Amino acid sequence: MTDPIHTVFADLEADAEEGVAEAFVRIAAGHYAATRTDDARVSTSLGPDELAARFDEPLPSKGRSLESVLARLRSDVLPDSNHLTNPRAMGHQVSAPLPAAVWTEPIVAALNQSVAVWEMSPVGTVLEARVLRWMCDLAGLGPAAGGTFTSGGTEATFTALLAARAAALPNAWAGGLGAVPPVVVHGEHAHYAVTRAVGAMGLGTDNAVSVPSRAYRMDVAALAAELDRQAERGRAVMAVVATAGSTATGSFDDLESIGKLCEERGLWLHVDGAHGASALFSEKHRGRVRGLERARSIAWDPHKMMLMPLAAGMVLVRDERDLDAAFSQRAPYLFHAREASRAWDQGPRSFQCSRRMDVLKVWVSLQRYGAEGLGAIYDCLCATARELHDLVVRRPDFEALHEPESNILCFRFTGDGSITGERLDALNLKLREEFNRSGEGWITTTLLGGRRVLRVTVMNPRTRESDVESVLDGLGRMGARLANG
Ligand SMILES: Cc1ncc(COP(=O)(O)O)c(C=O)c1O
Numbered sequence: 001m002t003d004p005i006h007t008v009f010a011d012l013e014a015d016a017e018e019g020v021a022e023a024f025v026r027i028a029a030g031h032y033a034a035t036r037t038d039d040a041r042v043s044t045s046l047g048p049d050e051l052a053a054r055f056d057e058p059l060p061s062k063g064r065s066l067e068s069v070l071a072r073l074r075s076d077v078l079p080d081s082n083h084l085t086n087p088r089a090m091g092h093q094v095s096a097p098l099p100a101a102v103w104t105e106p107i108v109a110a111l112n113q114s115v116a117v118w119e120m121s122p123v124g125t126v127l128e129a130r131v132l133r134w135m136c137d138l139a140g141l142g143p144a145a146g147g148t149f150t151s152g153g154t155e156a157t158f159t160a161l162l163a164a165r166a167a168a169l170p171n172a173w174a175g176g177l178g179a180v181p182p183v184v185v186h187g188e189h190a191h192y193a194v195t196r197a198v199g200a201m202g203l204g205t206d207n208a209v210s211v212p213s214r215a216y217r218m219d220v221a222a223l224a225a226e227l228d229r230q231a232e233r234g235r236a237v238m239a240v241v242a243t244a245g246s247t248a249t250g251s252f253d254d255l256e257s258i259g260k261l262c263e264e265r266g267l268w269l270h271v272d273g274a275h276g277a278s279a280l281f282s283e284k285h286r287g288r289v290r291g292l293e294r295a296r297s298i299a300w301d302p303h304k305m306m307l308m309p310l311a312a313g314m315v316l317v318r319d320e321r322d323l324d325a326a327f328s329q330r331a332p333y334l335f336h337a338r339e340a341s342r343a344w345d346q347g348p349r350s351f352q353c354s355r356r357m358d359v360l361k362v363w364v365s366l367q368r369y370g371a372e373g374l375g376a377i378y379d380c381l382c383a384t385a386r387e388l389h390d391l392v393v394r395r396p397d398f399e400a401l402h403e404p405e406s407n408i409l410c411f412r413f414t415g416d417g418s419i420t421g422e423r424l425d426a427l428n429l430k431l432r433e434e435f436n437r438s439g440e441g442w443i444t445t446t447l448l449g450g451r452r453v454l455r456v457t458v459m460n461p462r463t464r465e466s467d468v469e470s471v472l473d474g475l476g477r478m479g480a481r482l483a484n485g
Pocket of ligand 1: 274
């Protein structure tokens with residue numbers, strides 16, 4: 001019998017060959033090719049139980065041939081995954097990823113550098129600092145600014161609020177929060193990352209205070225009144241969180257006014273720009289984030305409007321020292337570099353220890369497409385959402401819920417107007433489910449002002465007016481059938 005170590009060693013060497021690499025990459029490239037036009041399904045018609053049955057098998061004790069593994073990828077994984085590169089995929093804020101960024105992924109994995117510390121990633125840490133500097137400059141944060149890559153917006157906001165906590169309560173890391181924790185004030189439409197951070201860091205979610213919106217943007221007068229109320233109660237405000245590109249409607253808070261208010265009161269402003277900070281690349285849309293430079297911290301996800309494959313997030317702070325204070329830990333096995341390279345170590349200021357060199361795909365994309373290219377893509381995604389809005393407005397059987405400020409639009413099917421209230425909510429929910437199951441397109445849904453609505457996010461530069469039109473036509477046909485059935 002062959003010793004398994006010989007078999008596996010032989011397989012490892014064979015699999016490291018270029019031809020094998022090409023076989024894997026060909027599958028990924030084939031996926032792009034198959035989704036170039038809109039004649040294929042966008043998503044699976046199968047449910048989770050049917051898919052689970054496909055993979056319900058014992059742990060493989062012996063390795064299998066490469067051909068059989070590749071064949072299973074082709075037959076069992078690709079077809080029933082969501083095809084985000086199909087022009088009629090318009091669901092969540094997950095990108096149809098930029099090809100050069102995708103082809104960089106195998107390099108990130110092969111190099112397997114951990115950007116925790118310079119000695120583990122000599123080029124990666126330096127590149128990360130370079131890209132973060134570019135982003136801080138774009139955001140207008142000034143020469144003392146810095147940041148770190150994160151797994152996404154949730155970690156970025158968590159890290160930013162930890163930095164805000166260290167500024168408000170320098171002893172909190174060691175001594176805890178005391179009897180009366182400070183509060184975090186956020187807009188009604190803030191992403192759950194905010195209350196999750198508040199809960200996770202032990203402030204208690206009762207101390208996350210929500211401010212109402214006007215036209216889906218934080219009501220600045222209501223914010224001022226809330227800050228007055230907290231002052232009257234004698235409660236310290238740890239941070240105000242504004243949103244640049246809200247999850248539900250892609251709306252932008254008035255950062256200029258909110259920033260001024262925070263400056264007057266000496267408050268930490270965190271801007272959750274996970275979705276919308278990429279407007280900085282666009283001459284046309286940059287005005288949406290006017291005032292961003294007033295933030296003490298910013299969450300910004302390249303894996304959203306910069307169309308990176310998951311994952312690539314960033315947290316930026318106006319003063320790097322704030323980030324250093326967010327975590328205060330010793331780890332002699334890792335954080336032991338001498339002065340010269342310690343400045344490049346990101347581990348002490350990141351929630352993660354081992355961390356992928358995700359910056360590489362961002363750097364490659366900036367080299368390949370340039371800031372102008374990314375700006376043009378941002379404009380194109382927003383323009384397509386605007387086209388959908390205009391189509392919706394022209395139709396009697398749909399209602400637009402807002403003007404799109406970015407690439408997100410909420411609308412709903414109203415049919416001939418005879419169905420209202422909860423029945424209309426139920427109809428829209430069913431419409432979304434059945435439409436997605438049809439494979440004709442893929443959209444999402446949310447609750448807006450208590451009403452069930454349809455929601456579209458354009459995350460694919462291939463999506464054009466004809467695609468949004470065909471999705472709307474499909475929804476209209478199906479909606480009418482459901483309403484009559
Ligand atoms: C405004 C906003 N903030 C934060 C997040 C969370 O980002 P991530 O999923 O990258 O953690 C999202 C994701 O949808 C978002 O829309």
